[in-house]
Amino acid sequence: MYEKVLKTIQKYHMIQPHEHIVLGLSGGADSICLLYLLKRLQEEMAFQLYAVHIHHGLRGDAADQDAIFVKGICQKLAVPCEIYYRDIRSEASLLKISEEEAGRKARYEIFHQCLNAHGKGKIAVAHHMNDQAETVLFNMMRGSSLKGLGGILPIRGVLIRPLIDCTRHEIEVFCSDNLLQYMKDYTNELCQYSRNQIRLELIPYIEKNFNPNFIRQMGNMSELVREEDAYLEEEALRLFQGVKKEATSEHVILDIDKLMLIHPVVQKRILRNVLLVLGVGLKDFEYKHILSLKALLEKESGKRISLPFGVIAQRVYQELHFLKGEQEKATWAYTLSKDDLNFYIEETGHQVKVRFFENENYTDFPQNLYTKWFDYDKIECNLAIRNRRDGDFIALTGKKKLKDYFIDEKIPREIRQNLPLVVDGSNILWVVGYRMSDYYKVTKATKTIMALEITEEQPKNGKIIDFDS
Structure with missing residues (x-):
């Protein structure tokens, strides 16, 4: 287990000497396993380790006990630990989002705050291969691009996932073999959440009736998909340079004749990436919008469509124009x-x-x-x-x-x-x-x-x- 995690860290260049590593520590088996592994690696890799625990204010005494347990473990290992309290129920109500989403938002806000306070480094979270399989299945059922089928990235910005190549079974065996105690969150056993249904019902059914190695093979598949997705993205960015006539945060112009010479797979990525150039992101951007843009390429000059975040796409003779929002018709x-x-x-x-x-x-x-x-x-x-x-x-x-x-x-x-x-x-x-x-x-x-x-x-x-x- 130790060698596998070290190999993952080295493979993705997750940790550099003298960095500050902020570990999200819930107290469950996954994060406790990662705590002990990082503590063992700390001296060898010469980084500073800090733990952060968030009390969500949702599970009463059970949440209180989690915080006490985490504090005790960190004291035993001489790892600095900070405990934060957030009223997730109130935050979810205020933001009009689910408690699950509000909790995630609060956690990552605090993780980034702590990292900024400590200095240059990374945020370590304990996602593993089972989480990867759940994510890919969840994305498949919603309808997904290659990026969604690639699942959870091992490293994204300052966020690292050293356990991403380990299964939940391997983590539990490691905890058992090393006599590590951990806390159990009963909400993880409730099927009212769609992710829990995938974990508790769908994956066990697939493993029992179709493929006992499903988790491992899903992990392998997602890695291959991520590699191919990265190549296609690089190719799209390269070809975009030859297709663009203008590219600012307010206005992008593409040469339609040159765009039509590009393979449709890469062509779609170029069209999608225009939204990133405009700085509006890809949230709410769906496959139907790609199809609408493709159809616009075949229409006469002057035709236009609306995209998420107020972006307007319009054919202007042999150019495809993207404008960030309707231009206000002010008179002067x-x-x-x-x-x-x-x-x-x-x-x-x-x-x-x-x-x-x-x-x-x-x-x-x-x-x-x-x-x-x-x-x-x-x-x-x-x-x-x-x-x-x-x-x-x-x-x-x-x-x-x-x-x-x-x-x-x-x-x-x-x-x-x-x-x-x-x-x-x-x-x-x-x-x-x-x-x-x-x-x-x-x-x-x-x-x-x-x-x-x-x-x-x-x-x-x-x-x-x-x-x-």
């Missing part, structure tokens, strides 16, 4: 008077220069994306620079709704809301960076010309200033 506007001005649009980062002059010698004006000349005599309403509104239209060879113009010009949806528009009421003079209205172009009959230059640059203190300053 800057009124223009017949004055020479120079000001900054805070919402978009554009610098605006406005100049007026008389048309003394009409000539054709040069084509420029960010500087336009307008017939000011045709302005009828309030002249302004703003973002879009319902009912906007632009006069080209004829009137066209702004929405239709955006679609025809293939302007991505995510930039449409904040694209600066020079407007005369609901009539658009200029979609900045794109087209200006034919109606407002300067002609020989024009008396007053308005010159507008709108560029992306830094503000001068963010204030309106004189044009000639």
Whole structure:
């Protein structure tokens, strides 16, 4: 048993010299076994060992006795021990979660607090191969990816599981052979919890009627699955670099043509991992969402779907865009008077220069994306620079709704809301960076010309200033 646990620790590089190891000690056979094994390894591997016990406030005198027992064992072994009390029933009610989930949440909160207090190191918990089999079966019955079939990771961040290659039977034999006392939690024998049903009814039935080595073989299978899952994940991350056009915590763009060349298995992982790039995690992300994303790749431009945590996925021509949440449709506007001005649009980062002059010698004006000349005599309403509104239209060879113009010009949806528009009421003079209205172009009959230059640059203190300053 000692050699097996040492081999597991070395195989997964669980413990480094001089680290602080915080052991979650319930007082049951599993954690008592791990306590004695780590104590024996402590001098050889040169680490500091601490025990932490959480009293959940659920089992009355039995829980009190567990705390007393744990404290006594640690004193006997000269292992520092901290006892924490949590009112799990109240916490579960407050958080609207099960007592089982609330207890787990509280335990790991305390484990991490203790590790932070002691310094760099690891948190050791006593999950074993039977727990692994229970977890895999539980995940299978809920519906699971390869990651779920891989079960419990031997090491995840600062969390280590040195007993993961040992069966419950081996642990109990070790305790018996070494005359180790431990406490029994009667709630582990209650079938009201689904995990307990798997442990007490399903696994014994499988071992009796199908395979007496079921636990060991499930452990072997989960290890193989974890290895293959890790390889596929590495491949997905590598190929993602060639598929992405943009990847920030707010917006991800994938090249659909390149994505479609990738094997569907890896393709699905790339789509799933976009949520990790956006920082929203994979909770509530299910297989149906993968299928919806796959279907979106086959649809026409403009189609979109909603994903968990407010993420929107949309096809924009040959790109797949992911946005973190619906962008709030805030409106903004800057009124223009017949004055020479120079000001900054805070919402978009554009610098605006406005100049007026008389048309003394009409000539054709040069084509420029960010500087336009307008017939000011045709302005009828309030002249302004703003973002879009319902009912906007632009006069080209004829009137066209702004929405239709955006679609025809293939302007991505995510930039449409904040694209600066020079407007005369609901009539658009200029979609900045794109087209200006034919109606407002300067002609020989024009008396007053308005010159507008709108560029992306830094503000001068963010204030309106004189044009000639």
